[in-house]
Amino acid sequence: MEFIDYYKTLELDKSxxxxxxxxxxxxxxxxxxxxxxxxxxxxxxxxxxxxxxxxVLSDPEKRKKYDEYGKDWQHAEHFEQQxxxxxxxxxxxxxFGGRPGSSYSGSFDDDRFSDFFEQMFGGGARTRGTGRxxxxxxxxxxxxxxxxxxxxxxSHKQTLTVNGKNIRxxxxxxxxxGQTIKIKGHGGxxxxxxxxxxxxxxxxxxxxxxxxxxxxxxxxxVELDFYTALLGGEITIDTFKGKAKLTIKPxxxxxxxxxxxGKGFPxxxxxxxxxxxxxxxxxxxxxxxxxxxxxxxxxxxxxxx
Amino acid sequence: xxxxxxxxxxxxxxxxxVEHTFIRSLSKSGLIEVVTIEKRExxxxxxxxxxxxxxxxxxxxxxxxxxxxxxxxxxxRVNELKDQNIALKNRLGLxx
Numbered sequence: 001m002e003f004i005d006y007y008k009t010l011e012l013d014k015s016x017x018x019x020x021x022x023x024x025x026x027x028x029x030x031x032x033x034x035x036x037x038x039x040x041x042x043x044x045x046x047x048x049x050x051x052x053x054x055x056v057l058s059d060p061e062k063r064k065k066y067d068e069y070g071k072d073w074q075h076a077e078h079f080e081q082q083x084x085x086x087x088x089x090x091x092x093x094x095x096f097g098g099r100p101g102s103s104y105s106g107s108f109d110d111d112r113f114s115d116f117f118e119q120m121f122g123g124g125a126r127t128r129g130t131g132r133x134x135x136x137x138x139x140x141x142x143x144x145x146x147x148x149x150x151x152x153x154x155s156h157k158q159t160l161t162v163n164g165k166n167i168r169x170x171x172x173x174x175x176x177x178g179q180t181i182k183i184k185g186h187g188g189x190x191x192x193x194x195x196x197x198x199x200x201x202x203x204x205x206x207x208x209x210x211x212x213x214x215x216x217x218x219x220x221x222v223e224l225d226f227y228t229a230l231l232g233g234e235i236t237i238d239t240f241k242g243k244a245k246l247t248i249k250p251x252x253x254x255x256x257x258x259x260x261x262g263k264g265f266p267x268x269x270x271x272x273x274x275x276x277x278x279x280x281x282x283x284x285x286x287x288x289x290x291x292x293x294x295x296x297x298x299x300x301x302x303x304x305x
Numbered sequence: 306x307x308x309x310x311x312x313x314x315x316x317x318x319x320x321x322x323v324e325h326t327f328i329r330s331l332s333k334s335g336l337i338e339v340v341t342i343e344k345r346e347x348x349x350x351x352x353x354x355x356x357x358x359x360x361x362x363x364x365x366x367x368x369x370x371x372x373x374x375x376x377x378x379x380x381x382r383v384n385e386l387k388d389q390n391i392a393l394k395n396r397l398g399l400x401x
Contacts, residue, residue, distance in 0.1 A: 033366060035361055038380065178391035178395065213395070213398070214395065
């Protein structure tokens with residue numbers, strides 16, 4: 001366990017007054033407060049360190065103990081006992097009182113003080129809140145769920161294990177990569193009887209298909225042979241819903257895009273509504289022409305010029 | 306609106322130990338939507354996370370109402386940009 005320099009944490013020197021500590025804490029807390037730095041774990045960690053440093057330095061008793069034993073904090077209890085014995089022999093009383101501190105409240109820093117703090121001041125040494133002692137909603141849990149694109153084409157149920165608890169949830173069809181959904185009441189327990197936090201699940205969707213997706217629309221390139229493109233015809237392609245027959249117009253150009261209405265991806269939380277599928281034709285020019293073919297193409301070329 | 310999903314402002318004041326004027330100020334400045342049903346004021350339970358955030362910023366960091374408005378606006382903008390970023394990343398997949 002490493003010694004923590006609380007003065008350094010608050011960017012102060014040892015001679016800092018109570019007002020200096022309050023000012024430094026307030027300034028840094030405004031900078032690193034988790035509400036002002038959403039999804040920033042480093043800010044959250046720094047904020048917890050600030051709270052811990054403030055907890056110690058803003059309390060004269062704790063600060064005295066910290067200043068006195070500093071790096072020898074491991075032996076603080078032993079020194080304390082000796083001191084107490086001495087003072088008892090003189091008829092006095094020792095120990096630490098503790099008074100309400102001024103560290104910031106919130107649900108994000110509960111039980112996150114360092115081992116150093118717990119060892120030096122004990123688990124019950126923390127003072128909370130700004131005198132309001134309110135009930136707070138529990139911490140929100142964040143989870144990531146890896147799925148394939150084919151998995152989210154239809155709504156399905158899945159069981160997740162979060163903190164040892166099985167949660168059965170329905171994953172709605174059409175959920176997007178990077179989308180976060182909230183499962184109410186499956187987060188951390190509330191503070192002082194407050195409601196439970198929520199579980200926030202972010203979906204990471206890998207594309208395991210030949211389709212490209214943008215929201216509810218799908219895109220795909222299809223190879224078209226030269227003669228079908230030139231003279232027209234019919235081809236059969238794969239869609240997410242099965243096979244589809246397409247009529248190719250004569251003289252179809254390379255890169256032509258056609259829309260298959262309603263053959264795209266399901267619209268999120270809109271039952272039986274689908275996006276469109278866009279097919280782009282990539283015309284494949286014949287290779288390894290025979291002598292006869294070359295002659296015929298040359299003749300065709302002459303006809304065109 | 307379903308009454309079960311609403312929390313009475315008196316209950317909020319009691320639970321969070323905040324003054325009613327604070328909730329009223331949030332409502333007046335459009336930071337929190339307060340609905341009145343049969344002369345009782347309520348906040349929707351979906352708005353509780355926003356309410357708690359504003360409360361922490363106000364009471365813990367001494368940020369006044371104007372500051373809260375500015376912060377709320379900027380945080381909303383951050384979230385908007387985050388969503389845009391996700392959408393653009395997903396779109397970029399079309400060209401990869």
